[in-house]
Amino acid sequence: MKKPIKKFLFNADNDSNWGLLLLRLFTGAAMMTHGYGKLFNNLEGFSEFVAEIGFPFPMFFGFMAGFTEFFGALFLALGFMTGVFGSLLAFTMFVAAFIALAGDPFSSRELALFYMVASIFFISKGAGKYSIDFLIGKGK
Numbered sequence: 001m002k003k004p005i006k007k008f009l010f011n012a013d014n015d016s017n018w019g020l021l022l023l024r025l026f027t028g029a030a031m032m033t034h035g036y037g038k039l040f041n042n043l044e045g046f047s048e049f050v051a052e053i054g055f056p057f058p059m060f061f062g063f064m065a066g067f068t069e070f071f072g073a074l075f076l077a078l079g080f081m082t083g084v085f086g087s088l089l090a091f092t093m094f095v096a097a098f099i100a101l102a103g104d105p106f107s108s109r110e111l112a113l114f115y116m117v118a119s120i121f122f123i124s125k126g127a128g129k130y131s132i133d134f135l136i137g138k139g140k
Contacts (some may be wrong), residue, residue: 068085
């Protein structure tokens with residue numbers, strides 16, 4: 001078997017950084033769409049929902065969820081402070097999946113769970129070499 005075909009079929013020594021970049025960009029951009037609505041279009045309404053599920057200081061926690069889903073996702077997409085923003089996103093999605101959507105079927109919670117698992121993936125794997133984190137760390 002020719003080497004490029006074998007490399008494609010079996011991922012032998014492929015550079016995974018392109019895959020990390022693609023997943024990071026898509027996950028961050030998609031997550032930003034959820035945060036945008038909360039943060040810029042309906043923070044008051046979302047904060048009322050936060051109060052309904054039992055969080056204290058609903059305006060603060062509503063803002064933090066929207067901020068994390070928008071700006072945290074933007075920074076994840078850019079690969080900037082991936083561990084910090086990945087942790088914030090994972091926590092926010094944990095709350096969404098297991099508190100806000102607690103009684104809902106899996107099909108209603110799977111998107112929040114996907115974002116949570118993707119965030120945990122980036123916490124453990126890092127952003128890859130096509131990221132701001134890599135550029136900053138390279139200067140050490």
